[in-house]
Amino acid sequence: MDEPSEIETVDGRAIAGRNHRSGIAVASQEPVLQPADARRWRDRHFYRAFTLPAVSVAVGTTVLPLALLLFWSLVDQRSGEPTLRYYVQSLASPYFARTLLTTIVMAAGVTAVSIVLALPVAYVLARHTLLRSVLVPVISVPRMLPFVVIGYAIVLLLAPYTGVMNKSLIAAGILSEPVFILFGWPGQAIAFGYAGVVIAIAILTGVFMTVDPQLEDAAVTLGAGRLKAVLTVSMPLAAPGTVAAAALIFSTVVTSYAIPVMLNSRTPYMVSVLIYNNLYSLQERHLAYAQAIIVTALAVSVTTAAQFFLSRFGSRR
Amino acid sequence: MTGGGFRAGIPVGRLALMAYVLLMLALLAFPIGLLVVASFQGGMKSTSGLDGWSLSAYAAVPPDYWGALWFTVECAFLATALVFVVAIPAAWGLVRGNLRERRFVSALVLLPDSVPSITLGIALLALFVPLGLSNSFAGIVVALTVTSLSLALRFTEALLEGVPEELEQAAVTMGASRVTAVVTVVLPLLAPGLAIAALFIFVQNLVAFELLLFIAGPRATPISVRLFTDIVDRGVLPQAIAMSAILVYIGIAFHTLVAMTVGARYLAGSTMSRKG
Numbered sequence: 001m002d003e004p005s006e007i008e009t010v011d012g013r014a015i016a017g018r019n020h021r022s023g024i025a026v027a028s029q030e031p032v033l034q035p036a037d038a039r040r041w042r043d044r045h046f047y048r049a050f051t052l053p054a055v056s057v058a059v060g061t062t063v064l065p066l067a068l069l070l071f072w073s074l075v076d077q078r079s080g081e082p083t084l085r086y087y088v089q090s091l092a093s094p095y096f097a098r099t100l101l102t103t104i105v106m107a108a109g110v111t112a113v114s115i116v117l118a119l120p121v122a123y124v125l126a127r128h129t130l131l132r133s134v135l136v137p138v139i140s141v142p143r144m145l146p147f148v149v150i151g152y153a154i155v156l157l158l159a160p161y162t163g164v165m166n167k168s169l170i171a172a173g174i175l176s177e178p179v180f181i182l183f184g185w186p187g188q189a190i191a192f193g194y195a196g197v198v199i200a201i202a203i204l205t206g207v208f209m210t211v212d213p214q215l216e217d218a219a220v221t222l223g224a225g226r227l228k229a230v231l232t233v234s235m236p237l238a239a240p241g242t243v244a245a246a247a248l249i250f251s252t253v254v255t256s257y258a259i260p261v262m263l264n265s266r267t268p269y270m271v272s273v274l275i276y277n278n279l280y281s282l283q284e285r286h287l288a289y290a291q292a293i294i295v296t297a298l299a300v301s302v303t304t305a306a307q308f309f310l311s312r313f314g315s316r317r
Numbered sequence: 318m319t320g321g322g323f324r325a326g327i328p329v330g331r332l333a334l335m336a337y338v339l340l341m342l343a344l345l346a347f348p349i350g351l352l353v354v355a356s357f358q359g360g361m362k363s364t365s366g367l368d369g370w371s372l373s374a375y376a377a378v379p380p381d382y383w384g385a386l387w388f389t390v391e392c393a394f395l396a397t398a399l400v401f402v403v404a405i406p407a408a409w410g411l412v413r414g415n416l417r418e419r420r421f422v423s424a425l426v427l428l429p430d431s432v433p434s435i436t437l438g439i440a441l442l443a444l445f446v447p448l449g450l451s452n453s454f455a456g457i458v459v460a461l462t463v464t465s466l467s468l469a470l471r472f473t474e475a476l477l478e479g480v481p482e483e484l485e486q487a488a489v490t491m492g493a494s495r496v497t498a499v500v501t502v503v504l505p506l507l508a509p510g511l512a513i514a515a516l517f518i519f520v521q522n523l524v525a526f527e528l529l530l531f532i533a534g535p536r537a538t539p540i541s542v543r544l545f546t547d548i549v550d551r552g553v554l555p556q557a558i559a560m561s562a563i564l565v566y567i568g569i570a571f572h573t574l575v576a577m578t579v580g581a582r583y584l585a586g587s588t589m590s591r592k593g
Contacts, residue, residue: 054403054470066428066432138345139570142568144568146544153561156352156558257527262548262549300432
């Protein structure tokens with residue numbers, strides 16, 4: 001049996017002392033009071049105490065506000081009574097439904113195009129060390145900028161009269177008058193696409209770097225063309241990472257707010273603009289909360305579906 | 318080159334692939350290059366020709382832009398320091414205590430990252446307004462701290478797992494308390510890794526934008542929010558372009574710093590999330 005003096009704290013000594021006096025029969029009836037168990041219990045709470053600040057920060061500034069948001073979205077803003085009216089009102093409104101649809105189409109389109117455009121770039125960057133170390137700033141510097149800076153750059157590029165693209169196309173005689181693509185959906189799609197391609201190249205390069213090039217070389221040795229080897233060997237191995245990147249881009253675009261407001265159009269394409277207007281201009285706070293929760297549910301379910309797919313897909317290999 | 322070529326003969330496919338890659342990267346670099354060029358032309362007046370290069374846009378940057386930039390740096394710095402004060406004990410408890418709820422805690426701190434910024438922003442605003450934290454320095458620091466908590470915890474956990482527990486136990490055997498052992502033995506071993514993690518988190522805090530948009534106000538304006546409200550309310554201003562270019566230089570400086578300390582390959586593969 002353990003010596004009581006081994007246990008430093010007061011409660012530990014008390015438990016050990018009682019065991020010592022009452023002998024083995026009592027100790028076997030109450031296994032919880034075994035000194036080793038007591039020490040383990042105490043140790044666990046000692047370690048647990050260190051996680052408390054982190055847990056309370058996460059609960060206090062994420063779980064609590066989100067719970068409040070959910071609660072208020074279910075409460076009438078004026079009378080204070082519980083109601084589902086904000087959800088019904090949102091989903092029944094053709095305006096909201098149409099905007100939600102264009103948001104989803106925009107996010108899905110941007111995601112698909114970004115992934116397709118980024119795949120070859122990521123593959124090459126992953127396979128060529130020299131090229132990667134020279135060219136990686138093009139990918140990493142935009143990620144170290146506030147997105148609004150990218151917005152300024154896109155405006156300088158595409159603005160109808162002063163933008164470089166319109167001016168040079170008119171100077172070259174290709175266009176006779178400026179095209180107004182900036183403040184419509186194409187301008188927003190280009191800005192989202194820029195962000196999407198940057199994210200996709202960054203993630204997919206990392207993904208392709210984990211795929212062993214020798215597998216592909218083996219396929220080539222066995223007679224497959226290089227393209228066929230990439231498509232049938234490396235691409236399937238990179239599929240889980242590709243799905244993760246796609247989910248990240250989709251959920252980012254679906255709830256993106258800055259670009260739609262910066263490049264705003266008369267008819268909003270993105271649901272986040274409606275939410276913002278309800279929150280600030282129209283003072284319909286609880287309606288905005290309900291709509292924010294609808295969009296969050298959409299974004300989170302896409303991410304969850306991707307994770308579910310990954311776990312099924314991953315377990316098979 | 319390495320990586321195996323295409324089939325023998327003229328490598329048409331390979332050349333096309335390389336051309337495509339270079340074209341894509343050029344397209345990605347072009348808008349940012351354009352921004353830098355425009356910043357030296359006093360705005361967007363003369364974008365053709367090399368005449369008219371001047372620093373007038375930079376000279377026109379108003380003091381409140383510099384104030385906003387400094388405010389952002391202060392918030393980002395304080396939030397980075399705070400997040401490690403919270404994350405290091407938590408990581409130590411989770412790793413050394415081998416706690417059953419480790420996965421639960423990881424999922425909990427990941428929640429602010431998995432919820433869209435706009436929702437978290439609105440939720441924090443709803444919480445902060447009654448507390449008087451919206452439109453304040455403290456509110457922005459809290460928001461940055463909570464969004465970088467998962468990254469800090471993940472970094473610190475991974476670093477701690479690389480430090481053998483025996484080192485701590487040796488110190489405890491020789492009479493140090495467990496906390497003393499951690500502070501004097503483990504922390505110095507973690508320091509280089511923590512410095513790199515802090516650099517990443519600082520940059521992330523510096524560029525945070527969509528979340529802060531809701532919490533920021535006239536009395537607490539990060540530079541990204543200031544540039545945003547200016548382009549929405551007043552259009553593209555030369556001084557805003559100059560400030561954007563300055564942010565580009567800061568981004569390039571950070572890239573160089575990280576590339577020199579940890580190597581460029583981490584930058585390519587890192588999953589550092591960037592939202593909006």
